[in-house]
Amino acid sequence: MILRILTSLFIIYSSFLSSDLRIEITKGIKDPIRIAIVPIAWNLENPPREYLHQIISSDLESFGEFVSLSPKEMLSLPKSEQEIFYRDWKLLDVDYLVLGTASRGESAQEIVVNFSLFNVTRERLMKRSISVGSASYLNALAHIISDRIYNEINGLPGISSTKISYINQNSLPEQKYFLRVADIDGRNDSSIFSSSEPLMSPSWSSDGKRLAYVSFEEGTSRIFIQEIYTGKRKGLKLERGINSSPNWSPSDKYLAAVLSKEGNPDIFRYDLENDKWKQLTDHFGIDTEPDWSPDGRKIIFTSNRSGSPQIYEMNVSNKKIRRKTFEGTYNARARYTPDGKSFVFVHRRDGLFHIAVQNLRTSKLQILTDTTLDESPTISPNGKVIIYATKDKEKDILAGISIDGKTRFILPTNSGGVREPSWSPLLVSTGN
Amino acid sequence: MGLVLSFANFFQIDNLYSLNKIEPMPAYLVFEKPQALKKIANKKTVKKQIFEEPVIASPIPEAADTRAELENIKVEKDLLLKEIINNETKSSVEEISFFSNLIRDQVIMNWKQPSSAQKGMTVEILITLVPTGEIIQVNLTKSSGNQAFDNSALNAVQKVSKFESLDMGRKLFDNHFRKFTLVFNPEN
Numbered sequence: 001m002i003l004r005i006l007t008s009l010f011i012i013y014s015s016f017l018s019s020d021l022r023i024e025i026t027k028g029i030k031d032p033i034r035i036a037i038v039p040i041a042w043n044l045e046n047p048p049r050e051y052l053h054q055i056i057s058s059d060l061e062s063f064g065e066f067v068s069l070s071p072k073e074m075l076s077l078p079k080s081e082q083e084i085f086y087r088d089w090k091l092l093d094v095d096y097l098v099l100g101t102a103s104r105g106e107s108a109q110e111i112v113v114n115f116s117l118f119n120v121t122r123e124r125l126m127k128r129s130i131s132v133g134s135a136s137y138l139n140a141l142a143h144i145i146s147d148r149i150y151n152e153i154n155g156l157p158g159i160s161s162t163k164i165s166y167i168n169q170n171s172l173p174e175q176k177y178f179l180r181v182a183d184i185d186g187r188n189d190s191s192i193f194s195s196s197e198p199l200m201s202p203s204w205s206s207d208g209k210r211l212a213y214v215s216f217e218e219g220t221s222r223i224f225i226q227e228i229y230t231g232k233r234k235g236l237k238l239e240r241g242i243n244s245s246p247n248w249s250p251s252d253k254y255l256a257a258v259l260s261k262e263g264n265p266d267i268f269r270y271d272l273e274n275d276k277w278k279q280l281t282d283h284f285g286i287d288t289e290p291d292w293s294p295d296g297r298k299i300i301f302t303s304n305r306s307g308s309p310q311i312y313e314m315n316v317s318n319k320k321i322r323r324k325t326f327e328g329t330y331n332a333r334a335r336y337t338p339d340g341k342s343f344v345f346v347h348r349r350d351g352l353f354h355i356a357v358q359n360l361r362t363s364k365l366q367i368l369t370d371t372t373l374d375e376s377p378t379i380s381p382n383g384k385v386i387i388y389a390t391k392d393k394e395k396d397i398l399a400g401i402s403i404d405g406k407t408r409f410i411l412p413t414n415s416g417g418v419r420e421p422s423w424s425p426l427l428v429s430t431g432n
Numbered sequence: 433m434g435l436v437l438s439f440a441n442f443f444q445i446d447n448l449y450s451l452n453k454i455e456p457m458p459a460y461l462v463f464e465k466p467q468a469l470k471k472i473a474n475k476k477t478v479k480k481q482i483f484e485e486p487v488i489a490s491p492i493p494e495a496a497d498t499r500a501e502l503e504n505i506k507v508e509k510d511l512l513l514k515e516i517i518n519n520e521t522k523s524s525v526e527e528i529s530f531f532s533n534l535i536r537d538q539v540i541m542n543w544k545q546p547s548s549a550q551k552g553m554t555v556e557i558l559i560t561l562v563p564t565g566e567i568i569q570v571n572l573t574k575s576s577g578n579q580a581f582d583n584s585a586l587n588a589v590q591k592v593s594k595f596e597s598l599d600m601g602r603k604l605f606d607n608h609f610r611k612f613t614l615v616f617n618p619e620n
Binding site for chain 2: 020021022023024025026027028029031033065095119121122152153154155156382384
């Protein structure tokens with residue numbers, strides 16, 4: 001009897017002793033990923049001057065997420081998977097390795113790059129890819145390769161192939177305004193329109209082929225749409241008063257903009273198919289700076305209807321409007337993040353203007369920049385980097401910051417002042 | 433038979449049986465000396481002592497036959513058993529916590545989260561170790577649905593490859609650390 005009781009207690013007790021242990025890991029290290037790009041071997045008699053591996057390295061290092069190994073530090077230069085001695089790379093603390101060869105394509109102008117990405121830690125091939133580009137413009141090919149590497153490792157689209165559009169103002173020899181487009185690495189900066197009268201508010205179409213902007217060339221503000229690659233221009237139906245702040249819908253069927261024809265600035269929607277304006281907000285205050293949500297269902301905008309500039313969100317279908325910012329007396333120029341969950345904007349605190357980000361669901365606000373005269377934030381199509389306008393001494397410049405606030409940079413731009421940057425959408429498919 | 437004797441010692445019911453010596457048994461429960469109803473500082477030495485002592489079998493007299501006595505024994509036994517479990521589990525819980533933290537720190541040091549990492553993503557990896565701390569098997573038991581995130585966790589585990597300083601008792605290792613699950617769940 002006792003024996004039975006004791007035995008059952010013993011069984012219960014012993015099962016008490018072993019458990020399925022679960023250990024939770026809630027954070028990691030913020031160190032950049034270390035990547036080694038072995039100089040790509042050219043199978044050509046006259047290899048081009050550009051070094052692909054240098055452009056790829058510099059693309060990946062642009063925003064602080066990667067650090068690349070210089071070829072000088074490499075212990076070996078493998079040309080194929082068989083030649084990889086993983087121990088060499090582990091010694092150098094490398095996380096990923098890229099090997100590639102380049103050869104002539106079907107035509108003399110075509111270059112084909114065959115590259116492979118290896119996970120050094122797990123000693124395995126991650127991705128093999130063939131990328132084709134023009135010999136006369138190898139940078140574009142390098143950017144495509146960088147984006148594919150970025151995407152495979154990070155699970156997000158790379159932004160090396162994107163562009164930035166902005167307004168450049170020069171005072172000498174005479175007052176002139178330029179609408180410029182440059183690759184995100186600063187190359188190929190070119191003017192796509194210039195005028196002796198002010199140009200403002202460039203906005204990229206979702207298909208990346210057109211820019212909408214405001215021009216005063218006719219003596220009054222008017223919104224124009226220009227095809228980037230053909231130069232073809234078209235003016236939207238002109239209304240009296242202010243015509244400004246154009247912003248494309250995700251479908252490119254509409255543009256949100258600001259008109260003051262009804263007496264005070266309100267948000268209107270332009271239908272590109274039948275050239276008609278439709279009023280969306282109707283308030284005696286100033287409603288301006290609209291931005292379409294990524295799903296096309298909402299528009300976020302700035303309004304002073306409560307007495308000071310604040311951010312509001314409107315449901316396009318039922319016109320219902322909700323105020324979003326309640327901290328501080330100046331919140332303006334909101335732009336949705338690509339996932340639609342937050343927005344970046346200009347927030348004034350203690351008299352200083354910073355770029356901040358706020359979560360739409362939790363309303364949690366976070367100031368990102370410590371520069372103090374910030375305006376016009378624009379966010380990269382993968383949501384990782386913000387470029388904005390600010391002042392450096394007296395000069396108008398463009399600066400950038402990663403969304404986690406850890407990496408900052410200044411864009412090298414030409415003479416004169418630069419303003420109102422607008423980040424292009426993803427321009428090249430990075431699939432396969 | 434022998435089991436009953438040992439329990440008797442444990443509960444200091446010496447007057448029921450006449451035994452001269454402590455009777456160690458190869459049963460798990462009986463690895464402390466009777467006076468160890470309080471925590472033992474160094475279990476290892478105790479173990480050693482026990483194994484050095486020979487096992488003695490003695491004739492067992494009839495157990496108490498009144499119901500009341502049986503009830504008393506049962507109640508006393510329950511209470512004392514509870515106390516032992518508490519003491520035993522308390523030290524184990526502290527040890528488990530200590531070594532879990534060691535493991536956690538070593539994984540954190542090697543985990544580079546990918547850009548796409550978001551709060552709410554969870555990946556679970558079942559780890560199998562040998563007593564040296566070396567990882568001999570890695571199984572992805574629950575994917576986060578995001579390949580880059582899963583890969584970053586697998587990379588972290590691969591980078592660790594061998595956990596340092598996991599010098600714990602064999603029992604603790606077998607029960608909790610031979611196989612355990614790492615749950616990667618960023619909180620930012």
